[in-house]
Amino acid sequence: MAVQAIVQENWRAILARxxxxxxxxxxxxxxLFKIGEGGSLAGVPITPDATFNDxxxxxxxxxxxxxxxxxxxxxAVVGTGTTFLADVSPGDWIKPGPVASINFGSAGNPGTEVDxxxxxLTVNSDLSITLNANYIGxxxxxxxCHKASAPLFTFRKTLVGGDxxxxxxxPAVVEITTIVAAGxxxxxxxxxxxxxxxxxxxDNLGVMVCYVTFDLQTKSGAVQLxxxxxxxx
Amino acid sequence: xxxxxxxxxxxLDKTAEGGGRLEKFSEAAQPLFEEMLLKAINxxxxxxxxxxxxxxxxxxxxxxxxxxxxxxxxxxxxxxSDPDPSDPLVPxxxxxxxxxxxxxxxxxxxxNSVHKLDDRGPVLELSGTTLPSTEAxxxxxLADATLRPPGLISLLGADYGLxxxxxxxxxxxxxxxxxVSQWLTLKGTVKSYDILGKIAGYRAVPLGLWGLGxxxxxxxxxxxxxxxxxxxxxFYTDLDPSRAFFDEVGADxxxxxxxxxxxxxxxxxxxxxxxxxxxxxxxxxxxxxxSTMQGLTIVSTVDLGGDRWxxxxxxxxxxxVGIDYWWAEFAGEPGDTFYMETLPVEVVPGDWEFEVFGSxxxxxxxxxxxxxxxxxxxxxYCRASVxxxxxxxxxxxxxxDALLDGVLTRLVQKILQVVPIHVRLTDIxxxxxxxxxxxxxxxxxxxxxxxxxxxxxxxxxxxxPADELELDPDHMVASATQFTxx
Numbered sequence: 001m002a003v004q005a006i007v008q009e010n011w012r013a014i015l016a017r018x019x020x021x022x023x024x025x026x027x028x029x030x031x032l033f034k035i036g037e038g039g040s041l042a043g044v045p046i047t048p049d050a051t052f053n054d055x056x057x058x059x060x061x062x063x064x065x066x067x068x069x070x071x072x073x074x075x076a077v078v079g080t081g082t083t084f085l086a087d088v089s090p091g092d093w094i095k096p097g098p099v100a101s102i103n104f105g106s107a108g109n110p111g112t113e114v115d116x117x118x119x120x121l122t123v124n125s126d127l128s129i130t131l132n133a134n135y136i137g138x139x140x141x142x143x144x145c146h147k148a149s150a151p152l153f154t155f156r157k158t159l160v161g162g163d164x165x166x167x168x169x170x171p172a173v174v175e176i177t178t179i180v181a182a183g184x185x186x187x188x189x190x191x192x193x194x195x196x197x198x199x200x201x202x203d204n205l206g207v208m209v210c211y212v213t214f215d216l217q218t219k220s221g222a223v224q225l226x227x228x229x230x231x232x233x
Numbered sequence: 234x235x236x237x238x239x240x241x242x243x244x245l246d247k248t249a250e251g252g253g254r255l256e257k258f259s260e261a262a263q264p265l266f267e268e269m270l271l272k273a274i275n276x277x278x279x280x281x282x283x284x285x286x287x288x289x290x291x292x293x294x295x296x297x298x299x300x301x302x303x304x305x306x307x308x309x310x311x312x313x314s315d316p317d318p319s320d321p322l323v324p325x326x327x328x329x330x331x332x333x334x335x336x337x338x339x340x341x342x343x344x345n346s347v348h349k350l351d352d353r354g355p356v357l358e359l360s361g362t363t364l365p366s367t368e369a370x371x372x373x374x375l376a377d378a379t380l381r382p383p384g385l386i387s388l389l390g391a392d393y394g395l396x397x398x399x400x401x402x403x404x405x406x407x408x409x410x411x412x413v414s415q416w417l418t419l420k421g422t423v424k425s426y427d428i429l430g431k432i433a434g435y436r437a438v439p440l441g442l443w444g445l446g447x448x449x450x451x452x453x454x455x456x457x458x459x460x461x462x463x464x465x466x467x468f469y470t471d472l473d474p475s476r477a478f479f480d481e482v483g484a485d486x487x488x489x490x491x492x493x494x495x496x497x498x499x500x501x502x503x504x505x506x507x508x509x510x511x512x513x514x515x516x517x518x519x520x521x522x523x524s525t526m527q528g529l530t531i532v533s534t535v536d537l538g539g540d541r542w543x544x545x546x547x548x549x550x551x552x553x554v555g556i557d558y559w560w561a562e563f564a565g566e567p568g569d570t571f572y573m574e575t576l577p578v579e580v581v582p583g584d585w586e587f588e589v590f591g592s593x594x595x596x597x598x599x600x601x602x603x604x605x606x607x608x609x610x611x612x613x614y615c616r617a618s619v620x621x622x623x624x625x626x627x628x629x630x631x632x633x634d635a636l637l638d639g640v641l642t643r644l645v646q647k648i649l650q651v652v653p654i655h656v657r658l659t660d661i662x663x664x665x666x667x668x669x670x671x672x673x674x675x676x677x678x679x680x681x682x683x684x685x686x687x688x689x690x691x692x693x694x695x696x697x698p699a700d701e702l703e704l705d706p707d708h709m710v711a712s713a714t715q716f717t718x719x
Contacts, residue, residue, distance in 0.1 A: 005711035199713075212713045227715045 005046035005140035005212040005229055007121045010105030012205070020170040028203040030164050032110060032179045034058075036154040037188065043199070043215035048057025052211050053201045059117075061097055061148030062087040069141035070096050070118070077118065077129040082145065084123050093151045094129070096143035106206035114140065117189060118150035153188035155180060173230050176201055176210075180225040194219045199227055234266065245563060249624030282410040283570050285386045288333070289403045292381030295324055297336070299369040303358055304599040304672070308345050311365060313355040318329035325357065328380050335379040336365035344380075345561040354425055357465065386391075393417070394487060401433070408432055409647075421653040427650055428621060433644045442469035442621055447612030454497055461619060471621060474614040475606035479554030482522055493606035495517035519606050524603035526550060533562075534596050541574070544589050550585040558605045561589055589690040621659050622648060 011028075023201070029040060037056025039046055046056075066082030077094065088094065095117045098108025116137030122130045165175045188194045196217040201209040210229060217225055235243065235256045246255040300311045311334070317323040325347060332344040334634040336356060342359035349355050360367065368376045386406055390397040393413050397406055409432045417427040423439060430437025442461075445453065445468040459469045496515050512521045529548035537543055553559050556573040562686070563571065571589040579585050610616065624644060645658070652658050663701040 003713045005713040021636045060525070159526050164263060210711045212711070214713070214715050225715070227713055229713045231711050 001119075002045065003212060003214040003227075004045070004048050005210060006050050007210050008105075009050045009051065010044045010053065010207050012050075012087050026205065027152060028161065028199050028205060030174070030176060030209055031200040031204050032156060032158055033176070033199060034154055034156045034202065035178070035180060035185070035196050035199045035227075036214050037150070037197065038148070038150040038192075039213045041217070043216065045197050045215060046212055048211045050211075053105055053208050055154060055208075057148070057152035057198065057210075058107070058113060059093075059095060059097070059148040059152065062116050062145045062147055064121045066145070067142050068094075068096060068145040068201050070137060070143075072137060072139045075118075075121070075131040075134055077131060077135070078139060078141075079145070079222070080116060080126040080142075084129055085126050087122050088120055088129060088145075088147060090120050091121055091161050092120045093148050095137070096140045097146040097148050098143070100144065103205040103207060105208070107208070108206060110202060110206040113154070113156065114138075114143070115134065115154065115189070116223055117148070119151070119213050151189040153185075153194045155185035155194070157184070167233075176229045176231070178227045178229070182221055182224045185219050186221050196225070199229075201229065234263050271579070279385060280389065281541070282389060283452055284405045285389050285407075286382065287386045287403050287406055288381060288384035288399055290382070290384075293326060293378050294377050295380050297365060297367040297378050298354075300367050301389070302361070302364075305424055309342070309359045310360055311357045311359060311367065312353060313357075315354045318350075319373045325355050325380070325471045326347055327382075328357065333383060333385050334359055334365065337368075337371060337376045338366045340365060341384075356482060357541065358648050398433075400643060403559075405432060405434065410679050416651060420651045421656070422704045425651040428643070429622060429647050433647050435626055435644055436622045437644075437648060440471045440623065442471055442616035442617050442619045443474060444469055444615050444619070446615075450613060452491060452492060454494075457494075459621065469617055469619055469621075473606075474610060475482055476609045477518065477606055478520055478555065478558070481515045481553075481558055483552045483554050490688075492604075493517060519604060522552065523601065523603040524553065525707055528601065531596055531598060531600055537588065540592050541588055542591055542594065543586055543587045544596070544600065545580065545584055547584055548602075550579070550602060552604075553577050553587075553602065558607060558627055560603055561587075562601045562603060563594060563596045564599045565595030569594075606674070618655050620652070622658060 034057075035053045036055045038056025038058070044185065058080075062082065062084075062089045064083030065079045068082060069078040069080070096109075096114045098114070099112040101107070101109045114137055116135065118131040118135045118137075119133065120129055121132035124130060157178070159176065159178070163177050163179075165177075178201075184193055196219055197213055197215075199214070201211040203209055210231060212229060214227070217223075217233060238255070239261070245251050246253060260581045275284075291642065295313060297311045298314055300309055302308075303310045313324055328344060328347050330344055330346060334342040336342070337532055340363070342361050342365055344357055345360045346358040347356075348358070358451060362372075366376050367379065368374070370376065382398065384397075387399070390410050392412065395410060395413060401405070401409070412428065413589055416425040419428070426437045426439045430467065433690040438512060442459070445458075446465075449458065452473065452674040453470050457470045457472045459471075461467060472492070472494045476491070477493060495518050512524055516524065526548055529546040532547055533547040534545075535543040553573070553576065555577050559573045561571045561573065563567065571591055571594065574588040574590055577585040577587040649658060
C-alpha cells in the first residue's frame with residue numbers, strides 16, 4: 001500500500017528554533033489528527049505538500065475572501081465582502097470554515113470546524129447564494145467560506161495517552177499511532193461509507209504537523225483503520 | 234597601621250586633645266590598604282589566563298528603583314533603596330568607575346561615577362542616553378540588575394593579538410588564551426584549524442579546493458561540486474584529480490582515462506574490462522584496480538637483512554606493472570602501508586614474489602595489494618587558494634550554559650585567525666549531529682495524553698557561504714505505515 005508523508009514547513013521552523021534553544025515560546029504538542037476524503041485526484045492520492053496548513057477535505061477558503069452567513073433550515077447564504085460570482089459555481093459545495101486563528105500557520109481554531117456542506121444551486125450575486133436544499137447545519141455567521149467539489153467528510157480525533165511515543169535514540173523518532181476504530185467515522189454526509197485518502201496531525205495551536213496520503217481506504221463498521229506515522233529528526 | 238606611625242604622633246594622638254582620632258582613622262583605612270596589598274601580591278593573576286577576571290566574576294545583583302537623565306542630559310542617574318544608610322558598602326558594594334551595569338532586559342551600561350552616600354540615596358551615574366529598566370518601569374521585583382567589574386581577560390588577550398569572544402563560556406575564554414601558543418605558529422595548517430575549532434567547541438576540518446575550468450568536467454559528482462560564491466560561475470571541487478598511470482597498472486585491467494574517485498556502473502557499462510570480473514556497483518576506480526588482489530594467501534616471507542623482506546603470495550599480480558604507487562597491507566598489521574620495493578615476479582605459476590621494507594613486520598596469513606592514484610593537475614583542474622571548512626559541534630556545545638547566539642558566526646571569526654592571507658575561506662559546512670537529546674526534551678512522553686515533541690534534532694547538512702550561515706531543517710522526514718483490522 002502506497003503511503004506518503006511529509007513534515008509541514010511550519011513545523012520544521014518550530015524544530016529548528018528548538019534546536020537553537022529558542023525555547024521561550026515554543027511549547028507545541030501533537031494532540032489531534034484528522035482523516036478525510038480529500039487528498040486525491042481522480043482516485044489517485046496526491047503527493048503530500050509541506051505547504052498545506054489543513055487537511056484537503058476541509059475545503060479551500062474562497063480566493064476572494066470575505067465572510068459568510070449560513071442559516072440552518074434555509075437555502076439562502078449571505079456573503080460579506082465576498083466575490084461569489086468569481087469564486088463559486090453552481091454545483092460546488094460550500095460550508096462555513098473554522099474561526100480564524102491568531103497562531104501563525106494555523107488554518108483555524110481547533111474545535112470550531114463545521115462538518116455540514118451545502119450544494120450551490122445558483123450564485124445570485126457577489127453577496128448571495130442559493131443552495132439547492134435547506135442547509136442542514138447550525139446557523140453561523142462571520143465565518144470564512146470553504147469550497148469543495150463534493151461534500152468531503154472529515155473525521156477528527158484527539159490523541160490519547162500512548163498514541164504519541166518519543167524515542168530519543170539517534171536518529172530521534174516521534175511515533176504517532178492514529179486509530180479510527182470500527183465504530184467510528186462510518187457515515188459521510190451523503191450516507192455512504194467514507195472514502196479516505198488523507199490524514200494529518202495537528203498541534204495544540206492548530207498548526208498542521210504532518211500530512212499523509214494513501215490509497216483509497218473505504219471505512220465501514222467492519223474495519224478499524226490504523227496509521228502509524230514516524231517523524232524522524 | 235597605627236603602629237607604623239612615628240612615636241611622637243602616636244603619643245600626641247593618645248592625649249586628651251588628640252582623642253585617638255588618628256588611630257581610628259588608621260583602623261578605618263586598614264581594609265583598603267589590605268586590599269591593595271592583596272592585589273599587589275596577586276598581580277601575577279592578571280597574566281594568568283586561568284585566574285584573570287572574566288565577565289563572570291565578582292558580579293552581584295542590585296535592585297534599581299528608578300532612573301533619570303542626569304543634570305546636563307549626557308549621562309543617566311540610577312537610584313537604589315538604601316536599607317543600611319550607615320554602611321557605604323550597601324547596596325552598591327565595591328562598585329567603582331568602569332564597572333558594568335546590566336539591566337533586567339540585558340542592556341549594558343558603563344558606570345561613570347558612584348555616589349554611595351548621596352542625599353538621595355545610593356546613586357550610580359551611567360554613560361549613555363537611554364534609561365535602563367527599573368522597578369519604576371517594570372514593577373516591584375521585576376527589575377533586578379547585575380553589577381560586575383569589567384572583565385580583564387580581553388586585555389590579556391590583546392597582548393597576544395587576540396580578541397576574546399565574550400559570548401563564550403568562561404572555560405572557552407580562558408582556554409582560548411592559554412592555548413594560543415598551540416596554534417599561533419601553526420597558522421594555515423590543518424592542525425591549527427583543529428585547535429581553533431576545539432577552542433570554540435567544534436571539530437573543524439579544512440579542505441583545500443581545486444579550481445575547475447570552463448566547462449566543468451562532467452564527471453565531478455554534483456555533491457562535490459561547489460560554485461563559490463554562488464552565482465559567480467567559478468566552480469570548485471574537493472576531489473583530487475587523481476588518476477591511474479599506464480606505467481603502473483596493466484592497461485587491460487582498468488580504463489585509465491577516468492578519475493580515481495569515479496564510480497561507474499560496472500555491471501552494465503561497456504568499459505568493464507573482461508579480466509576484472511564483476512565489481513560491485515559504487516566501487517571507485519581506485520578500489521577496483523586492486524579488487525582482484527585482496528586477501529591473497531602469504532606462502533612465505535624471507536628476511537633479506539637490512540629490514541628488507543621478500544614476500545611470496547598466491548594469486549595473480551599481473552596488474553602490477555610499475556611499483557611506485559602499489560602497496561601491500563598485511564593482515565598482521567592492518568592499516569599500515571608497505572610500498573612495493575620490487576616489481577612482483579611470478580616465480581612459479583600462481584606464486585608471485587615481491588619485496589617490502591619493514592622493521593620486523595607482523596605479516597599474518599594474507600595480504601591486500603592496493604593501488605594509490607596520482608594527483609594529475611591540468612588546465613581545467615588546478616589547485617585553488619580556496620578552502621572549505623567542515624565543522625561539527627562537540628559534546629560541550631550541549632552544555633546548557635553555552636551561549637549559542639551566533640555561535641557559527643563567531644566560530645568563523647575564530648577560524649579566520651589562522652587562514653593565511655592568500656587563502657579565501659569561502660565555504661563552511663555545518664554538520665550537526667548526532668546531537669544528544671538534551672535540548673528541551675524532558676521526559677514528558679510517558680502516560681500524558683500528548684507529548685512535548687521538542688526535537689533533539691538529527692543531522693543538519695548545510696552548505697552555505699560563510700557569511701550567510703543559517704539552519705536548514707530539510708533533513709526532517711516523515712514516514713507512515715497503514716493497516717486495517719481485520
